[in-house]
Amino acid sequence: MIKTICVCGAGTMGSGIAQVIASNNINVIQFDVNENMLEKSKTSIENNLQKLVEKGRLQQAQKNDTLQRIAFISSIKNCVGELIIEAVVEDKLIKQNLFDELAEINTDAAIFATNTSSISITALSSGKKYASRFAGLHFFNPAPLMKLVEIIRTEHTTEEVTDTLKKFTEQLGKTAVVCNDAPGFIVNRVARHYYLEAMRLVESGIADVKTIDTIMEATGFKMGPFKLMDLIGLDVNYAVSNIVWNELGRPERLEPSRLQKAKVDANELGKKSGKGFYEY
Numbered sequence: 422m423i424k425t426i427c428v429c430g431a432g433t434m435g436s437g438i439a440q441v442i443a444s445n446n447i448n449v450i451q452f453d454v455n456e457n458m459l460e461k462s463k464t465s466i467e468n469n470l471q472k473l474v475e476k477g478r479l480q481q482a483q484k485n486d487t488l489q490r491i492a493f494i495s496s497i498k499n500c501v502g503e504l505i506i507e508a509v510v511e512d513k514l515i516k517q518n519l520f521d522e523l524a525e526i527n528t529d530a531a532i533f534a535t536n537t538s539s540i541s542i543t544a545l546s547s548g549k550k551y552a553s554r555f556a557g558l559h560f561f562n563p564a565p566l567m568k569l570v571e572i573i574r575t576e577h578t579t580e581e582v583t584d585t586l587k588k589f590t591e592q593l594g595k596t597a598v599v600c601n602d603a604p605g606f607i608v609n610r611v612a613r614h615y616y617l618e619a620m621r622l623v624e625s626g627i628a629d630v631k632t633i634d635t636i637m638e639a640t641g642f643k644m645g646p647f648k649l650m651d652l653i654g655l656d657v658n659y660a661v662s663n664i665v666w667n668e669l670g671r672p673e674r675l676e677p678s679r680l681q682k683a684k685v686d687a688n689e690l691g692k693k694s695g696k697g698f699y700e701y
């Protein structure tokens with residue numbers, strides 16, 4: 422059983438993943454280069470746990486214990502563990518550089534997992550000494566609530582590593598689905614149309630944001646596409662659209678939206694910036 426885990430990145434996903442791990446009685450190191458993000462993550466986890474206390478689903482002592490299990494750090498030197506889960510910005514070069522740095526300070530047994538939504542797992546690891554112990558470990562947003570975790574293996578990922586990640590995911594009370602590396606994996610490939618077609622409807626004046634969200638929710642989707650994009654972060658969602666589109670040879674049906682690009686350029690990133698398709 423894995424006992425020492427480091428989560429790199431304390432943004433939307435890194436924070437949620439650290440909360441899930443700590444809530445399952447496992448110590449976790451949360452690393453981010455930005456002190457402000459570490460503070461925000463701590464506050465967000467504390468607030469989430471407090472809500473559970475208020476609902477009677479967690480005791481005050483359990484809340485305190487869970488928080489105690491997370492070490493918030495801004496120096497990579499302490500980012501050492503049996504499992505490293507990377508959840509930093511959706512940028513291939515930044516992720517590659519980070520894994521190379523992590524390889525210098527971790528043992529040759531450490532498992533490296535990336536929470537990327539769309540960057541090729543093969544491209545992140547091929548030719549690296551850690552390729553056989555490298556995989557995608559894709560949590561969904563919000564990580565404490567969403568049950569599904571995609572485990573993405575490359576042709577170099579050993580079966581032992583895939584099995585260890587599957588057991589770890591199940592230990593967190595999540596449902597693991599193993600798939601091979603491909604653009605967008607499973608969920609982000611299928612879901613791309615949910616976002617892109619909805620934005621096309623708005624761009625062509627057929628319906629507005631609120632109407633589309635209302636209708637999609639009425640048909641059974643938990644969140645309409647625009648509310649979901651605001652939750653994900655428009656910058657993240659736009660980056661994923663670009664990567665999937667490029668990797669599949671730029672098909673017209675997957676072309677990223679100009680409407681979304683304009684929002685990202687205006688720093689309207691959704692919930693995290695206070696404004697996206699909606700205001701918060």
Ligand SMILES: NC(=O)c1ccc[n+]([C@@H]2O[C@H](COP(=O)([O-])OP(=O)(O)OC[C@H]3O[C@@H](n4cnc5c(N)ncnc54)[C@H](O)[C@@H]3O)[C@@H](O)[C@H]2O)c1
Pocket residue numbers: 429430431432433434435452453454455458507508509510511512515519536537538539559560561562652653654657
């Ligand atoms: N937002 C979602 O809904 C969602 C869902 C699943 C997967 N993902 C993926 O998870 C990853 C993180 O996404 P997010 O939404 O949490 O992003 P975010 O923008 O909320 O957070 C990214 C964090 O990475 C930190 N960071 C940047 N460079 C770093 C470095 N070199 N070392 C350590 N920390 C660094 C930033 O300070 C920031 O706190 C991305 O790969 C994204 O595609 C996102």
